[in-house]
Amino acid sequence: MKITKELIKECANGNQQSISQMYKLLFSPMMRICYRYASCKDDAIIYLNNAFIRIIEKISLYDENQPFEAWAYKVTVNSVLNDLKKDKTWRQKMEALEDYENLIPDKQFDAFQNHELTSQEIMDLLQKLPEPGKTILNLQVFEGYSHKEIAQLLGISEENSRWHLHKVKNMLKIQLQTFFFNLEAI
Amino acid sequence: MNNFMNDQEWEKYLKSKVEEFEFPYNDQYWQEVQKRLPQKKQKSFRFEWSIGILALLVLTFGSLWFIFNTNDNTDELIQKHFYHKPILPKNIIEKNSDFSSKKQNENIFSPKIQLENKNTNYKQFSNNFLKSKSSLEKSLIARKKSAELLVNKEKIAAICKTILIYKALKINAQKYIPLENAQEFVFQLEALNTKKLLSQNNNELNLLNIEKTQKEHPYIEKKIKWGLGSGFISSRFTGDKNLFFRQFISAHLEYPISTKIFIQSLPQISFGNTLNIGSQNSKIFALHLPFEIAYHQYRYSLAAGLQYDYFFLNTEQKQSLNTSRILSSFAFESQYHQFKLRLAGQYSLNNLSKWSNVQKEWRFLVGLYYIFLSK
Secondary structure, three states: OOOOHHHHHHHHHOOHHHHHHHHHHHHHHHHHHHHHHHOOOHHHHHHHHHHHHHHHHHHHHHOOOOOOOHHHHHHHHHHHHHHHHHHHHHHHHHOOOOOOOOOOOOOOHHHHHHHOOOOOHHHHHHOOOOOOOHHHOOOOOOOOOOOOHHHHHHHHEEEEHHHHHHHHHHHHHHHHHHHHHHHHHH | HHHHOOHHHHHHHHHHHHHHHHOOOOHHHHHHHHHOOOOOOOOOHHHHHHHHHHHHHHHHHHHHHHHHHHOHHHHHHHHHHOOOOOOHHHHHHHHHHOHHHHHHHHOOHHHHHHHHOOOHHHHHHHHHHHHOOOOHHOOOOHHHHHHHHHHHHHHHHOOHHHHHHHHHHHHHHOOOOOHHHHHHHHHHHHHHHHHEEEEEEEEOOOHHHHHHHHHHOOOHHHHHHHHHHHHHHHHHHHOOOOOHHHOOOOHOOOOOHHHHHHHHOOHHHHOOOOOOHHHOOOHHHHHHHHHHHHHHHHHHHHHHHHHHHOOOOOOOHHHHHOHHHHHHHHHHHHHHHHHHHHHHHHHHOOOHHHHHHHHHHHHHHHHHHHHHOOO
């Protein structure tokens, strides 16, 4: 089932049934976004609910000429970022550079080709990444933001954003290698 | 694992895996959201609108209350103070204790006047009125109507010097100076002369007594406050000390009228010769001028009533008074207030553009506030 213009109108009019229907339709795609940014499942649900309420509140501002889903995902990302910014520890982490393990991934490690990762496994790995690299990775890889935009969004310098992204990518690779190493060991 | 470090493929792989991710839906999540959702929107009923509508309702009902619940005893007061008050000195009335019965058999009108008044309605009314034993206790409205019929007769008006001056000015003076200024000037002079004339002989009909009574009117204090408030607002917001505003303040200061009289004068406001309140854009005019008009309507009716009462006197009584002087005074009074009625209309038209340039809505609301304050 798709999100139709009628459904959007009904949601704008405050029809509870339509809003419920909209929630069900947007749940999975929104969860994909929220889960990546959150540190656990419960946080992801909180982010999702906050974002959905924001969508309903702002639905009258939606431009019908644009795809609704894209608009809704953008609102979701902004809402999640707002929620993250409210967290004091997250803001402190933005300044810290010590969270990344100073490791270099093993280029010779080839277990990746022999094992198919599940989406749940990937998501869990993403969740475990330290901030702010995780957020920057999400924004850059999945949302397609440039370093300039990320820097503006998070209030950091572009260089800082690049550095974090490089570090977090390395870390993710190492985590994957560890994951595969453990798999092979089993 | 040669391609393991290829960033593009690596990102593609991640994206595809994330896209596959499905999180099981649970109705519990929706219930949590449902509690926090905003209430159903009322498209056209916003907070600002509700406040505006509420204020409008308060103003409307307040105004209605002000109009209908104020001075309910006006008729009673008028009759007590003016119409039941003998217009002649007591000694003259006492000599004619059978005053009303005599009037039934006498021809109270001079033959000349009777000939001129060929209006059937007037005659019918007069005859019926005179035949009744309680004719002097007829209602205020009946007296006013009959008085108006009398005053409007050209021949009666013609005997008054002031009317002649007025007519002359209307024809000649307007070529050189603004008509209303000339008329105002002449009437001010005439008013001084009349007051002086009447004060010389207090045994005769004395219009100054009426003014004194008006000053003692229970509502005059409130009206003065109202006038001061309105005047203050005018000078505060316009800074324009032109004739209109002086007129505005002074007119309000002497208001002894009630809103009930104002309602009674509404037909004249709407259909008068020169007045058309409905055509005014400025609400403050619509607020002020009806009061001004009502006041002059009231004074006009009073003078006309006195004029009418004069005709109940017998010949002897009439001879004992200076007929022409008294008639002149009555006619002057009635004509003067008719003039003021027209003047109010003229002012409204002349100053319309000035008022429309200022924050009239705001002034209107503040004006209302002061009116309520004066209560």
